[in-house]
Amino acid sequence: MHANRAVKTDAAPVNVSELLASFKARKARIGIVGLGYVGIPLALTANKAGFEVLGFDIDAPRVDQLNRGESFIKHIPANLIAEAVKGGKFQATADFDRLNEPDAILICVPTPLTKHREPDLSYVENTARAIAPRLRRGQLIVLESTTYPGTTDEVIKPIFEATGLKSGEDFFLAFSPEREDPGNPDFGTSTIPKVVGGDGPDALALAEALYGQLIVKTVPVSSAATAEAVKLTENIFRAVNIALVNELKVVYAAMGIDVWEVIDAAKTKPFGFMPFYPGPGLGGHCIPIDPFYLTWKAREYDIATRFIELAGQINTRMPYYVVNKLAEAVDRNGRAFTGSKILMLGIAYKKNVDDMRESPSLKLIELIEARGAHVDYYDPFIPVIPPTREHAELAGRKSVSLDPKTVAAYDAVLIATDHDNVDYKLVVDNAKIVVDTRNACARAGIADGRVVKA
Template sequence: MHAKRPVNADRAPVDITDTLARFKDRSARIGIVGLGYVGIPLAITAAKAGFKVIGYDIDAPRVDQINRGESFIKHIDSALISEIVTSGKFEATADFARLAEPDAILICVPTPLTKHREPDLSYVVNTARAIAPRLRKGQLIVLESTTYPGTTDEVIRPIFEATGLKSGVDFFLAFSPEREDPGNPDFGTSTIPKVVGGDGAEALSLADTLYSQLIVKTVPVSSAATAEAVKLTENIFRAVNIALVNELKVVYAAMGIDVWEVIDAAKTKPFGFMPFYPGPGLGGHCIPIDPFYLTWKAREFDIATRFIELAGQINTQMPYHVVNKLAEAVDRSGKAFTGSKILLLGIAYKKNVDDMRESPSLKLIELMEGRGAHVDYYDPYIPVIPMTREHAELAGRRSVILDAKTLAGFDAVLIATDHDNVDYNLTVAHSKVVVDTRNACARAGISDARVVKA
């Protein structure tokens, strides 16, 4: 399937010597398509390393905001963007006609799922089609967006080669998966090793040399498809282990055992165990999505990914489990769930970030309101729910103020995201019932009969 193509004997490959040298002395110009949670940190890293960077995005207001030195992402300080803009090392543009300018173009656009849980490569394909008319000899194009093995070879390369230029001869194509973890204080773009796979030896050499100037360590692999598989493997590993502890949570709860206490004790073993933690469902741009990319691709080879699909089923059912536990807790307090008022703590998909992509909180609201409850939310990082593809009806809802008076007006509080700057003592003290999906109250040292773990 990924067999090597015969070398084009009609013309010799472009000499990459000069480009390699300009990558090494950082005089090359870098283009980054997609100025979001992946593209902006990468742009900051490249510009601070000394490269001149052009950032491309279809969102013109976002481009203007970035060029003013303003951040739209909580964990990225505006000062970092302002620094690289005022230094002259970075500029953002919505003008895709300028894609011929960079020596290397790094593609950092979304790869979501369709409503039928199939890969949606529209952003990647549209970006490739925007690059193709401006593609010039000697350019390096690197896809960073998470996708199934074969995308670089089977989807991107044909679009570029339809111009008459040939990969590995006239231009060079590689894949290097993003490994961003928004809000992680210990690891950032430049300190996370970078996997790199290329369409041929020259492409790999170019990509490896470029990223070596930006990242603490590169990890070259044999092909773009292998690099694509690496990223999926990383996130599938997390998804199936989260599914395992989510299932254990349900089993142990039936036995009267606290799964959080079990995990805390188990992780003291210095070998053979890695802690994962249960939650109300999966969120973020990777773990809820990436496993289904491999599941979809595996069908082409008549292979059923039963283990991955089972993990997906378990994780997908968690919001339903949580709402059932919440309804039981409300019923026990003497209030019918239908008509009850519920406060949801946290819209972000994980703590201490303003990122709500694929957040299970959106599904929780849908399920609670579907059963007749009235739901408000509090999130210190997301004052207004933005437009989303799956839950457009929630757009525009605003966070309430978290205080004693507000809390007293609800029949129950559901903790879906355990932000560190939430006062959990205040929350429990002034609530009738608290259903905690993150063990936040126990970590805050709270022991109260009103707290129910779910």
């Protein structure tokens, strides 16, 4: 296996033109490491474009499931995976010794935060160390995992070059941030422009050639670090603006003003305003995490990112605000919050998906039960809460049914996620009180004194 590797002085130069041609002719084999919410859509997109795809994952049961043509992600139909497997050009494997087979390896692994809100690059580093002993001359390696500027050059590249091979001559290294939005019916992997930055002109040209076959448009930038900064900028923009409307929600609520009505009126302005909406806290794999990657890296340059950190503080405090509003509503309805029973609608971090990564609902349950109340939940997309890093104690809890008798048995209903397939009229008609963090009832045309916005 290691016989494929050779130090540049002992071998002829890599034929970049030949590799470019194989990408453009869609004759190359693509390897994707990490078969999750990013890796699976990317694999299906590459397969649909005609490439042979080899997917890698350390989760052997997941690998077996995919090879049977089954899906574990709600918004990715099983028939798409089954068709790819049946066509003979998609295979999943847990055998990382096969990493020398692909012509391009795309890394799509998690980049979470530690308990101290610092970058956890263990998945990225472990993947790089798994690739390194199998790295062969002429391979393109692209990191897609969101991270701080400099990761590709400062973390990935040294691991690979420790093999004796040189980036830009023997192998080619690039960064192209994922831009997945799970459950978005308007944009998928192939229709969202792809930013690409390479370690040198050949790496950039190869990354452009590859993604040019998969994606509607590529957006080349001057370096991998610039591409890393683009991704962080996109998500920090959202985090800061969500923090703004969350703060406005608190201020306007104290004044008796409905922030959702304010935003709906403000967005009629055809310029100078972009609507963002408040919620019970941030969720998902990007927005609650990515800003802290930049704030951590900025400290290396002795720069304080006060604006970004303030936004993070506002957003992380929202579950506390919601629980206070819930407790007040229950108390005003003549019931002590301690000992009360709460039905939470939604465990997913956003509507219409089964994705609960970093979901604020988990924090809400923790805070509510810390104050002596009990929480059950209903989520049509998540029948059972899976194990999570920070809320392992909630694993195994099951969704209750949603019917008039069930709703009436609780002291309050808390709408944490506004799934479209929930009968909100049934909820309001049978609940003692409803605390709505998503404006779901108003959007459903329901005006009722039992609905409290939070």
